Each structure stands twice: as C-alpha cells, then as structure tokens.
Amino acid sequence: MNDPVLSIEDLYCDFLTVEGIVYAVSGMSLKLRRGEIHGIVGESGCGKSVSTRAVMGLLEKRHSRIKGSVFFDGRDLLKLNENEMRDIRGRRISMVFQDPLNSLSPLETVGNQIEEAMTSHFPALSKGELRNTCVSLLEKVGLHSGTAGQYPFELSGGMQQRVMTAQAISCEPEILIADEPTTALDVTIQAQVLELLKTLQREMKLSVLLITHNFAVVAGTCDRVSVMYSGRIVETAPTESLINNAAHPYSRALIGCIPRGRSGTGSRLPVIPGFPPRLYEPADGCPFAPRCASASASCKAAPPVTEIEEGHLVFCRHPLREALHG
Ligand SMILES: Nc1ncnc2c1ncn2[C@@H]1O[C@H](COP(=O)(O)OP(=O)(O)OP(=O)(O)O)[C@@H](O)[C@H]1O
Numbered sequence: 034m035n036d037p038v039l040s041i042e043d044l045y046c047d048f049l050t051v052e053g054i055v056y057a058v059s060g061m062s063l064k065l066r067r068g069e070i071h072g073i074v075g076e077s078g079c080g081k082s083v084s085t086r087a088v089m090g091l092l093e094k095r096h097s098r099i100k101g102s103v104f105f106d107g108r109d110l111l112k113l114n115e116n117e118m119r120d121i122r123g124r125r126i127s128m129v130f131q132d133p134l135n136s137l138s139p140l141e142t143v144g145n146q147i148e149e150a151m152t153s154h155f156p157a158l159s160k161g162e163l164r165n166t167c168v169s170l171l172e173k174v175g176l177h178s179g180t181a182g183q184y185p186f187e188l189s190g191g192m193q194q195r196v197m198t199a200q201a202i203s204c205e206p207e208i209l210i211a212d213e214p215t216t217a218l219d220v221t222i223q224a225q226v227l228e229l230l231k232t233l234q235r236e237m238k239l240s241v242l243l244i245t246h247n248f249a250v251v252a253g254t255c256d257r258v259s260v261m262y263s264g265r266i267v268e269t270a271p272t273e274s275l276i277n278n279a280a281h282p283y284s285r286a287l288i289g290c291i292p293r294g295r296s297g298t299g300s301r302l303p304v305i306p307g308f309p310p311r312l313y314e315p316a317d318g319c320p321f322a323p324r325c326a327s328a329s330a331s332c333k334a335a336p337p338v339t340e341i342e343e344g345h346l347v348f349c350r351h352p353l354r355e356a357l358h359g
C-alpha cells in the first residue's frame with residue numbers, strides 16, 4: 034500500500050496563449066500509492082484536469098510547455114514518445130471524464146465502442162472473445178448485457194458514466210484517473226457511481242486518482258486526499274487525518290463546507306473571501322497568502338513542507354495546529 038505506483042514530481046504546465054503565458058500547474062508533486070483511492074480536491078481552475086491530462090500525454094504540445102517528471106513502472110512518462118505513450122494510455126493507465134456524451138461516439142453502439150477500446154490494445158482477440166468480455170464488463174459495472182446494442186443517447190447519464198467506466202477498465206489497467214466522474218449526475222446516482230468505483234478498485238486492485246470539487250465525495254470515497262490550490266498541492270494526508278487535523282488554512286476552508294449529518298454528496302465548495310491568483314504570473318511564494326488570515330510577510334517566500342503526522346504533509350509557513358472539532 035505504501036509503494037507509489039505513480040509519482041508526479043515538480044510538474045509545471047504552462048500554456049502559450051495570445052494573452053500571454055498561463056501558468057496552470059506550478060510545481061505539483063503527488064504520489065499515488067498502489068491500491069489506494071487518492072482524491073484531488075480544489076476549486077475550479079486550480080489545475081486538476083490540466084495536471085492529469087499532462088500525465089496521460091493529452092495536452093496539445095504545440096501550445097503547452099510541460100516540465101517535471103511522472104514516474105510509472107520505472108519510466109518517466111513525460112519523456113516517452115507518442116507511440117510509447119499510446120501503449121500505456123487506455124491499457125495501463127486509463128481515464129474517465131466528467132461528460133460521457135463528449136467522450137462516447139453518438140454513432141456507434143455501446144458494445145462496439147467497448148470492443149474497439151479492447152482491439153486497439155489486443156488486436157488478436159477474436160470477435161467471440163470480444164463479445165464475451167464486453168458482456169462481462171457491462172455486467173461488472175451494473176448494466177444489462179442488452180446495453181451493448183444501444184446507442185449512448187438512449188441511456189441515462191448514470192448509465193453512460195457506467196459505460197465509460199466499462200470502457201476504461203476493459204484492458205485491466207493498473208491506474209484509473211477519474212476526472213469529476215459524478216459532477217453531472219444527481220445525488221443518488223453519484224453515490225451509486227462512487228460505490229461502483231470503490232468495488233472495482235477492490236476487485237481489480239486498481240489505484241485510483243479521483244478528481245473532484247466536492248470534499249464530501251472525498252470523505253466518503255478516498256483513502257488519501259491531496260488539496261490543490263493554484264497549480265500546487267498545499268496539503269496531502271490520509272483522508273481521516275485531513276478531516277480531523279487539516280493544517281493548511283485553505284484545506285480548513287474547504288472542509289468547512291461538508292454538510293453535517295448526511296453523506297452530502299451534493300455539496301459544493303464554500304465561498305472563500307478573495308480570489309484565486311491570476312495565472313498569468315509565475316507562482317512566487319505561497320499562492321494562498323493573499324486570501325489567508327494567517328499570512329505574514331514571510332509567506333512571500335516558498336512555503337516549507339512539514340509532516341504533522343505520518344504521511345500528512347502541509348506546505349505552509351503557519352500551519353494551524355489547534356484541533357478542528359471540539
Ligand atoms: N488550453 C488551455 N489554454 C490556456 N489555458 C488553459 C488551457 N487549458 C486550461 N487552461 C487554464 O488552466 C487552468 C487550470 O485548468 P483546469 O482545467 O486544470 O482546472 P480544474 O481544476 O480542472 O477546474 P474545474 O474544476 O473547473 O474542472 C485554468 O485557469 C484554465 O483556464
């Protein structure tokens with residue numbers, strides 16, 4: 034469990050735009066341990082999708098500049114060429130996106146799309162083997178085998194999300210990256226899709242990176258969580274340790290929004306006074322300082338990292354130590 038299966042080290046992603054350089058990810062580091070569900074939580078625009086798309090080699094190279102390392106199976110994914118990356122993407126690391134209708138083809142049946150995902154990596158599979166595997170994948174994600182003959186638009190949002198998940202696990206990847214897989218769904222269906230993720234993680238021994246805006250989703254689903262702000266991880270910890278002892282002022286503000294009493298998967302992040310920094314300037318010092326009640330002049334320098342409990346790291350010059358509850 035302690036062994037990282039994916040290690041993102043000091044990742045930078047800049048976009049070269051007509052308005053100037055957008056510094057979307059600025060020194061992000063994260064270790065995904067084998068067999069865990071690791072949440073990445075943070076406000077809109079903090080770099081959750083850009084960083085994971087960079088890991089998958091999905092950022093358009095012409096307009097972006099990527100630095101850092103992403104170690105997987107002894108290799109730095111950022112150094113691989115497109116052919117080498119194609120062997121990994123979908124086969125060993127796969128991704129589920131927020132909006133199934135944008136990711137599934139409207140013109141192909143569900144069965145054909147799942148089978149295509151498999152043939153691209155296992156061209157020797159026979160038609161019969163493909164059909165059988167497709168049916169068992171559909172059943173695994175809780176869909177009837179007859180769904181194979183349907184088109185995506187004939188299915189509900191929750192069913193489409195399950196189809197995408199079946200496609201993503203079809204080549205038995207080691208890592209699944211789920212980018213806001215439940216945001217577009219209503220609360221009950223969200224809970225079902227998250228349960229499915231947990232079951233698949235257990236049965237297939239997957240390691241999962243689960244991106245979300247929603248801290249309550251993290252609380253109910255993840256073993257560990259990394260809080261992201263302005264292109265960097267500001268705190269990372271086992272979920273329980275973060276909920277009980279969050280030390281970064283930004284993490285505390287996020288936790289403040291978990292509704293009490295219910296699982297609350299429908300909650301959104303609270304409004305924190307002030308604005309996230311403009312990403313047109315390179316990161317300098319602590320990005321949260323302008324919004325932070327604890328900030329001092331020294332926060333203009335890069336924050337140190339403190340391990341406040343085992344595996345609980347906080348990147349802050351003034352970590353909050355007093356107990357959160359009671
Ligand atoms: N192709 C691009 N060109 C320029 N800027 C971009 C590009 N893609 C993303 N960005 C910017 O990078 C920043 C990070 O975007 P990203 O999509 O990673 O945010 P996010 O954390 O996933 O947000 P959300 O929760 O809304 O999905 C944003 O400010 C976004 O506007």
Ligand SMILES: [Mg+2]
Nearest residue numbers: 081082083212
């Ligand atoms: Mg996103």
